[in-house]
Amino acid sequence: MKPDPRLMSELCSLIARNVGVNETRRPLENIILRCEDGPSPPSSYIVEPHFAVIAQGAKRSVLADQVFEYAGGNFLIFSVDLPMSSYITRASAAEPFLGFGMTLRPDAIAALLLESGAPLKAAPDTAGFAVGDLTDDLLEPVVRMLRLLDRPQDVEVLKPMIEREILWRLIHSDLGTVVRQLGLVESRITRVGRAIVWLRNHYAEPVRVEDLADMVEMSVTSFHRHFLGVTAMSPLQYQKQVRLQEARSRLLSSSGDVGAIGLSVGYDSASQFSREYRRLFGAPPTRDMEQFRRARPD
Numbered sequence: 001m002k003p004d005p006r007l008m009s010e011l012c013s014l015i016a017r018n019v020g021v022n023e024t025r026r027p028l029e030n031i032i033l034r035c036e037d038g039p040s041p042p043s044s045y046i047v048e049p050h051f052a053v054i055a056q057g058a059k060r061s062v063l064a065d066q067v068f069e070y071a072g073g074n075f076l077i078f079s080v081d082l083p084m085s086s087y088i089t090r091a092s093a094a095e096p097f098l099g100f101g102m103t104l105r106p107d108a109i110a111a112l113l114l115e116s117g118a119p120l121k122a123a124p125d126t127a128g129f130a131v132g133d134l135t136d137d138l139l140e141p142v143v144r145m146l147r148l149l150d151r152p153q154d155v156e157v158l159k160p161m162i163e164r165e166i167l168w169r170l171i172h173s174d175l176g177t178v179v180r181q182l183g184l185v186e187s188r189i190t191r192v193g194r195a196i197v198w199l200r201n202h203y204a205e206p207v208r209v210e211d212l213a214d215m216v217e218m219s220v221t222s223f224h225r226h227f228l229g230v231t232a233m234s235p236l237q238y239q240k241q242v243r244l245q246e247a248r249s250r251l252l253s254s255s256g257d258v259g260a261i262g263l264s265v266g267y268d269s270a271s272q273f274s275r276e277y278r279r280l281f282g283a284p285p286t287r288d289m290e291q292f293r294r295a296r297p298d
Contacts, residue, residue, distance in 0.1 A: 056095055141166045
């Protein structure tokens with residue numbers, strides 16, 4: 001069943017009214033709004049655990065070799081830090097791309113699970129990124145969250161209550177299994193998440209899969225299988241993507257030597273860095289920066 005068109009219309013109006021065109025804004029703590037008035041070039045980034053609603057427009061994301069398409073009326077769950085590439089495929093000045101995001105806090109999910117008496121045990125493997133169909137039960141508290149922007153005096157009291165309601169609806173949604181795993185200390189997603197945090201903080205260092213498996217108290221075989229199931233890539237492939245995205249960020253923010261930046265993120269040679277950079281971003285570092293700045297002169 002499609003969500004109530006009146007609620008969807010109000011959601012679009014609230015987002016458009018509270019964020020500028022071609023802008024991403026955080027109007028409340030852990031709440032993100034986005035508006036884009038046209039299709040965008042591919043953008044690579046590392047997305048952190050959050051819940052997102054597509055109010056209008058359409059977008060395509062790539063995770064390793066998996067492609068995800070989603071549009072107005074879909075919601076998304078990201079349960080771990082993931083290196084993604086995505087771009088807006090449908091948007092215009094008349095009907096811009098509009099999105100809502102909310103950070104997912106494992107402690108808040110755990111508290112709800114404990115209070116509700118829900119089973120606190122690991123479920124079958126779930127991926128770190130999933131797309132679902134929005135329902136009125138979930139849409140309605142999202143709209144009420146954004147109505148608070150017109151009533152700042154209510155934010156301190158009502159925002160925590162509405163956030164809990166959104167989490168509760170997510171736990172009981174079609175993607176509830178993914179959300180519940182975030183609140184379980186010993187779930188496979190949580191264990192893989194701990195390894196991911198380490199890789200993000202130590203991306204420039206040599207790493208052995210055996211050491212990562214020991215860190216999260218899993219066998220090497222089990223750890224490798226579950227890591228692949230959550231992220232769609234192996235631990236070493238994940239580290240490589242983090243390295244390359246960090247390198248791209250450094251190239252954008254400085255005019256430093258390409259080879260030196262490659263060495264700073266963990267590569268042993270400039271040629272290896274350039275080769276793997278081109279494989280991920282479609283062009284060697286220098287040309288990629290030229291293309292990026294032409295596409296986004298600001």
